[in-house]
Amino acid sequence: MKFLSGGAAQGLVGAVARAAKVEVEGHFGAVGAMLDKFKAGEPCDIAILTNAQVADLTAKALVIPETSADLGSVPTAVAVLEGAELPDVSNESALRAAMLAADGIYFPDPARATAGIHFAKVLEQLGIRAQVESRLRIHPNGATAMKAMAEAGGNPIGCTQATEILATPGVRLVQPLPHGFDLETVYTAAVAAGSSQAKSAAQFVARLAGEEARAARIKAGFRGFAIRAAHAGEAGDVRELVHQVLGEYGLSADPQGVDADLENIDAEYAERGGFFDVAIGPDGEIAGCCGIYPLDAQTCELRKMYVLRDARGYGLGGRLLRRALAFARGRGFKRVELETASVLKEAIALYAGAGFEPIRRAHLAERCDQAFALTL
Amino acid sequence: MTSRFALLLATALVAGLVLAQPQQPEAEPAAPAAPMSSAAERVYELARPRILQIRTLLQAAGRQTTIGSGFLATADGFAITNYHVVSQFALDPRTYRLEYLAPDGARGPLQLLAIDVPHDLAVVKIDRADLPYFTFDTRALGGRLPKGERIYAMGNPLDLGFTIVEGTYNGLVDKSYDERIHFSGAINPGMSGGPVAGNDGRVVGINVAKSLGGESVGFLVPAKFAATLIERARKGPPLVIDKAREEVGRQLDQWQAGFFDALRTQGFRNTLLGPYRGLESAAPWMSCWANTNADQVQKPRASMSGTRCSSATGIFVSDRILTGRIDFSYSYFKSQDLNAFQFARELSQRARGSAADGDKRLTEQECRDDFVTTAANRPPLRATWCMRAYREFEGLYNVTLMALTQDRDREALLGQLTMQGVSHANAVSLGRRFLEAIEWAR
Numbered sequence: 001m002k003f004l005s006g007g008a009a010q011g012l013v014g015a016v017a018r019a020a021k022v023e024v025e026g027h028f029g030a031v032g033a034m035l036d037k038f039k040a041g042e043p044c045d046i047a048i049l050t051n052a053q054v055a056d057l058t059a060k061a062l063v064i065p066e067t068s069a070d071l072g073s074v075p076t077a078v079a080v081l082e083g084a085e086l087p088d089v090s091n092e093s094a095l096r097a098a099m100l101a102a103d104g105i106y107f108p109d110p111a112r113a114t115a116g117i118h119f120a121k122v123l124e125q126l127g128i129r130a131q132v133e134s135r136l137r138i139h140p141n142g143a144t145a146m147k148a149m150a151e152a153g154g155n156p157i158g159c160t161q162a163t164e165i166l167a168t169p170g171v172r173l174v175q176p177l178p179h180g181f182d183l184e185t186v187y188t189a190a191v192a193a194g195s196s197q198a199k200s201a202a203q204f205v206a207r208l209a210g211e212e213a214r215a216a217r218i219k220a221g222f223r224g225f226a227i228r229a230a231h232a233g234e235a236g237d238v239r240e241l242v243h244q245v246l247g248e249y250g251l252s253a254d255p256q257g258v259d260a261d262l263e264n265i266d267a268e269y270a271e272r273g274g275f276f277d278v279a280i281g282p283d284g285e286i287a288g289c290c291g292i293y294p295l296d297a298q299t300c301e302l303r304k305m306y307v308l309r310d311a312r313g314y315g316l317g318g319r320l321l322r323r324a325l326a327f328a329r330g331r332g333f334k335r336v337e338l339e340t341a342s343v344l345k346e347a348i349a350l351y352a353g354a355g356f357e358p359i360r361r362a363h364l365a366e367r368c369d370q371a372f373a374l375t376l
Numbered sequence: 377m378t379s380r381f382a383l384l385l386a387t388a389l390v391a392g393l394v395l396a397q398p399q400q401p402e403a404e405p406a407a408p409a410a411p412m413s414s415a416a417e418r419v420y421e422l423a424r425p426r427i428l429q430i431r432t433l434l435q436a437a438g439r440q441t442t443i444g445s446g447f448l449a450t451a452d453g454f455a456i457t458n459y460h461v462v463s464q465f466a467l468d469p470r471t472y473r474l475e476y477l478a479p480d481g482a483r484g485p486l487q488l489l490a491i492d493v494p495h496d497l498a499v500v501k502i503d504r505a506d507l508p509y510f511t512f513d514t515r516a517l518g519g520r521l522p523k524g525e526r527i528y529a530m531g532n533p534l535d536l537g538f539t540i541v542e543g544t545y546n547g548l549v550d551k552s553y554d555e556r557i558h559f560s561g562a563i564n565p566g567m568s569g570g571p572v573a574g575n576d577g578r579v580v581g582i583n584v585a586k587s588l589g590g591e592s593v594g595f596l597v598p599a600k601f602a603a604t605l606i607e608r609a610r611k612g613p614p615l616v617i618d619k620a621r622e623e624v625g626r627q628l629d630q631w632q633a634g635f636f637d638a639l640r641t642q643g644f645r646n647t648l649l650g651p652y653r654g655l656e657s658a659a660p661w662m663s664c665w666a667n668t669n670a671d672q673v674q675k676p677r678a679s680m681s682g683t684r685c686s687s688a689t690g691i692f693v694s695d696r697i698l699t700g701r702i703d704f705s706y707s708y709f710k711s712q713d714l715n716a717f718q719f720a721r722e723l724s725q726r727a728r729g730s731a732a733d734g735d736k737r738l739t740e741q742e743c744r745d746d747f748v749t750t751a752a753n754r755p756p757l758r759a760t761w762c763m764r765a766y767r768e769f770e771g772l773y774n775v776t777l778m779a780l781t782q783d784r785d786r787e788a789l790l791g792q793l794t795m796q797g798v799s800h801a802n803a804v805s806l807g808r809r810f811l812e813a814i815e816w817a818r
Contacts, residue, residue, distance in 0.1 A: 019600045020518040075641065082633070086805035090812070127616045162641045166634070173637040174805075212519030212548060213553045218660065219634065221641045282642075282660035 001197070001204060002026040004034045005048035006114070007141040008074050009187055011167030012220040013048070016208050029141040032112030038062070039126035044192045045201040050114060054188035055322050059329035066229050066275055067202045068323070069209035072222030074284075076115045076183040077105075079146060079158040079165040079349065086174050087157070094180055096126045097281045099110055102157035106149040108142045108164075115142055115160040118183045122159070125181065130257035146171050161185065161318060163221035173221075184224070186319065193274070206347055214284060223247050225287060225316055227323060230278045235265045238278065238304075245306040249343045251367045259366040261293065261303065269293060274300060276325055279316050287311035290320035295337070300328050302338040317350045325354065329376050337361075339368040348372075377617075413542060415575050419528045420540050422577040423447075426510050429477040429532040430457050430486065430500065430569060432464050445531035445570035445583070446500060448509035453502040455734070456602045457569030458584055459491050460692040461464035462498045466491060466620040467694055467768070476502050479538070490609035493627040494554055494691055494700075495601040496516070496584050510571055512599045521599075523547045527574050529559065529583050529594065531567025532620065533731065539567060553661040553689050554633060557581045557596035564760060567806050572596050614801055624693065625769035628797055631691065631700065636802040639702070644809070647683055648817055649708035652781060652789040653753070655750075655813030656704050663688055667707075678713050678722060682707035691797070696735050697766075699774075699797030704810075705726040711786035723788055725758060727780045738764040738774065747782065750812045755783040759811060766797070777804040779811055789814065 003013060003026035010028040017024045027034060027042075031049050038047055038057070047054065047063060051070060078089045078098070087098040099105060110120035116138070123129040137152075139145035142160030149158045150170030158171065165173045170299045176182055189208055191201040207213060209228050230238060239262045243253045253259045261268040269276040269291050279288035288307035294300045302324055307316050328336050339361065340347055348370070355371035365372060380468030412420065428446040433439060448454070455476075465472040466488060474486035482504075490499040515521045532538055543561020563586050570583040581596030609615075613667045615623060642659035656664070664685040666772040684705035691700035709725075711719040743762040750757070760778040781793065793810045795803055 016519075075643070077641065084801070086801055088808065090809060166637055166641065172633065173640055175640045176643060207519055210519070215548065215552065218553075218642070219638055221638070223642050284660075 001030065001201060002043050002045045003048065004038045004042060004044045004192075005046070005189075006031040006034060006050065006161075006187060007108070007143045008114070008161040008185070008221075009048040009071060009162040009189070010143060011104070011163055011215060012071065012208065012213075012217055014167075015215050015216050015220065017018055017203075020204065020207060021090060022204055028143070030113035030116065031160055032120045033140075035111075043194075045197055046189055047192055047196040048187055048189045050072070051186040051188040051319065051322070054190050055326035057095055057190065058323070058326040061332075063190035063192055064195075064198060064202070065190075065327045065330045066270065067198075067205050068188055069228035070226035070319075071187045071189060071209055072217055073184045073186045073224040074120050074161045074163050074221055075223070076159065076185070077162040077165055077176045079160070079171045079173040080174055080199055081150065081156060082152075082170050084155070084172070084173050086172065089174055089178060092126070092177050092180065095122075095181065096128060097133060098157060098188065099123070099126065099128060101152045101155070102136060104149070104156040105132055106137045106139065106145045106156055106158035106160075106344060108138070108145045108160050110138065113141055113160075114185050115164075115183070116123045119159045122177065122181050124209065150275045161221070165222045166219070186224075187222070197206070197305070211284060218282070223282060225279050225281055225311065225319075227277050227279045227288075227316075227319055229270070230276045234265050234286065235262060235339050237367050238262055238265065238276075238289050240304050241286055241289060241308060242304060245308065248309060249341070251341060251343070254366060262292070265291075273321070273331065277320060277323055277373070279311070279320060281311060288320055290324050290351070292324050292331075292333075292335070292336075297332075298334045300331075300333045301337055302336050305338075312346065317347065321350055321354055324373070325376070334376055335373060337371065337373045339364055339371045341368050342370060382403050393615050409589060410721075412540065415526065416528055416540055419530075419573060419575065419577055420538070423510070423528075423530050423571070423573065424538050425479050426508050427479060427530055427532050427538060427570065428457075428502070429453055429460050430455075431475045431477065432462065432472050433475055435471055435473050439689065440475075443566060444568045445532075445566070446476070447569075447571040447579070448502070448507055449512075449602065450504045450509055450581075452505045453507070454489070454606055454609060455486075455500050455502060456571070456582060457498050457500060458582065458597075459493050459496045461499045461569045462488055462491075462500065463692065463694050466498075466617075466624065467632060468595060469617045469620065474500065476500070477530075477532075478502070478507065488615060488620065489610065490605050490615055491620065491623060491627070492601060492605050493624055493693065494631040495597050495605075496580065496692055497597060497602055497605050499605050505526070510573065510577070513574055513576075513580045516574075516578075516580035516599045517603060521545055521580055525574060527559070527561075527568060527572050527580055529561055529570065529572045529596075531561045531564070531570030534786055536671070539564065541567075543572075543592070543594065548598075549688075551661045551663060551688055553638070553659075553687065555598050555601075556584070557598055559594035559596050560592060561593040561594055562586075562592040618622060621768055625766075625772070626774055628691070628693065628699065628769055629799065632797055632799060632802065635689070635700070636798070636806070639806075644813070646813070647706060649681065649683065649706050649789055650710065652706075653710065653813070653815050653817045654704070654706045654789065655810055656683075656689070657702070659687070661688050662686065662704075677712055678719060679710045679712055693797075694737060696737055699772075701794070701796045702798075703792070703794040705792045705794075707790045709788050709790065714786075716785040719786055719788075723790065723804050727778050727790055737767055739767060740764070748811065750814070754812075754815045755781040755789075757811060758782055761807065763803075771799055771802060773796050773803060773806070774798075777807045777810060777812055781814065790803050
């Protein structure tokens with residue numbers, strides 16, 4: 001199986017591939033460099049990149065849309081040598097002091113690696129870039145930076161994606177960068193449109209993002225919510241989620257009418273050329289959903305965008321919407337419509353932010369009083 | 377939903393303790409098994425010659441001390457069992473020895489080849505190579521076993537002979553740091569180390585623990601860890617039995633390093649108690665409960681409300697040591713009719729903590745008491761740091777950190793952070809964060 005993957009997913013891919021007896025080939029490194037290889041036509045079955053990059057590839061139909069699945073988000077974190085006292089980096093002044101106290105600062109490519117780009121900014125933000133310039137140890141990616149640090153000795157400090165720290169023997173994770181300096185990157189896996197073994201690649205992605213690998217993902221350093229296509233057996237949980245959110249806003253479900261599509265999600269969405277996504281929380285429970293329902297060859301409808309109250313404020317709505325729009329573009333739809341209710345203020349703000357504009361529709365569902373559309 | 381999980385985990389944790397004790401020979405025999413289905417009979421016929429009873433005996437007396445189960449997994453006599461079935465021998469090979477009893481009645485010595493303490497597995501080898509053996513289910517190895525599949529737990533406890541229990545594969549336990557399979561079925565103590573196989577007799581997991589209480593909930597170690605350990609036993613450096621204790625220590629240290637790395641990666645969140653805030657782990661494998669004394673019959677002289685979050689982790693080390701758990705607990709006290717002096721006395725008694733037991737595998741508890749102020753805008757604290765070292769495992773400690781706010785006469789927050797089997801660096805780092813996070817909410 002050929003991968004083009006951000007270095008952040010290397011440890012997890014290795015662990016899951018070993019158990020599944022899948023041979024891993026390809027490249028793992030700075031996501032910018034991997035994306036360049038992908039676009040240059042390097043052979044690839046599975047791409048694992050940031051969710052924004054995968055959304056872009058989905059919209060351009062360069063990956064198979066329904067295979068794309070989040071692995072979770074990875075914080076950019078601070079590392080020290082194994083056995084060293086863990087420095088305090090829980091606030092700005094502590095972080096600055098820890099950086100100044102180190103005799104070498106190890107991090108990945110500040111031009112093409114997610115953590116490298118970010119950490120270069122952190123050094124500027126801390127106002128110590130010039131002071132530490134001679135101690136900066138820049139490596140092509142996080143894995144090579146951590147490996148070099150482990151071999152360095154002395155009193156080094158490092159900064160890269162948590163997953164890369166956890167995958168490197170000899171270094172320890174101190175903690176994610178503190179509030180105000182933090183970065184959280186969602187990684188998404190998808191099967192390349194040009195894969196010669198798309199079926200087994202899709203199975204591997206499903207395994208990487210599936211329930212059975214949840215403990216492995218967490219041990220590897222992934223956290224937070226992950227969005228993927230709903231499974232056939234999840235319709236009941238989706239209905240429960242939708243009813244719960246509707247209830248919260250004083251609206252009621254309509255299983256015979258507008259909510260009939262939730263009785264058989266596969267038949268109503270995937271089998272008609274649309275799709276239905278679910279967001280899974282770190283505890284394995286469904287926390288959000290969103291579907292694209294084809295109306296005709298040109299037009300689709302965004303439906304069932306719901307996020308549980310406890311899961312709001314993490315940008316989940318934006319992630320669901322971005323995936324939905326990328327999917328619609330990738331499938332060649334020219335226009336997305338939706339209906340909603342005025343009380344769903346957060347959702348409406350989200351649609352407006354994405355460029356949706358109010359339209360008039362002849363018939364609205366009973367609980368809806370507004371309609372919007374976006375030309376893709 | 378949350379409370380159901382909490383309950384399940386609460387019992388799971390205790391169950392770890394219970395089943396982790398291999399069956400004592402004088403224990404009560406298990407209840408007779410329910411009538412077998414024809415599928416179970418088939419698996420029974422297939423499995424019977426491949427299952428071993430594993431006995432730990434006192435060197436000197438030649439008497440058995442504990443009995444567990446195991447199963448043959450290779451043509452040349454490698455067998456899988458639980459680490460906890462062979463732990464006495466691993467930690468004290470001069471006092472104990474291991475013996476197997478094969479289904480054909482033959483017995484012989486067992487060699488301990490490899491251990492995986494965090495997953496509670498061991499590879500042993502018998503002195504013959506003529507017995508049939510189990511293979512692993514490739515779907516289970518690849519994580520592709522469908523939920524609801526019929527599976528059969530087997531063991532050879534006591535002199536009852538072979539036992540088989542029909543049950544269901546229910547996926548992995550949701551809130552668990554180390555992977556465990558959730559098995560619906562009534563596995564009995566003494567079946568520890570026995571295989572759990574599907575209809576075709578291929579192994580999907582290994583019996584390790586059961587839930588207490590009436591429900592039939594068992595826990596299995598996924599087969600992939602056993603397959604990996606056999607590989608290690610074959611290819612890795614051999615386990616020198618006199619150094620097995622060092623290997624246990626090395627694995628515990630490695631486990632805690634990974635666990636605390638993951639804990640820090642998953643991050644922390646605040647919890648609110650009265651006018652105070654404290655720190656809790658945001659890791660998905662933590663289970664939280666609330667508690668109060670409001671429902672006590674006698675009117676309490678000080679009201680208490682609290683929360684406790686506990687990691688659902690427990691690693692069996694020896695019959696006296698279960699390690700690997702971490703707890704964040706907070707109690708907020710408010711005086712009802714106690715004066716300031718009485719209230720302070722009541723609190724200081726609670727903040728003293730419990731006396732440590734006399735376990736010889738740990739050093740005596742040493743405590744240090746300090747008044748600390750972590751920042752000018754935070755409440756001053758009385759912090760008590762208590763530590764016990766593992767005598768046999770260098771660099772590992774059980775640590776309890778208590779923090780009692782000192783800023784008000786009639787109300788206070790008592791925070792307690794408990795870490796088992798932790799390195800000094802990890803304990804200090806988390807302890808510091810714990811203290812620094814205690815602040816006023818308003």
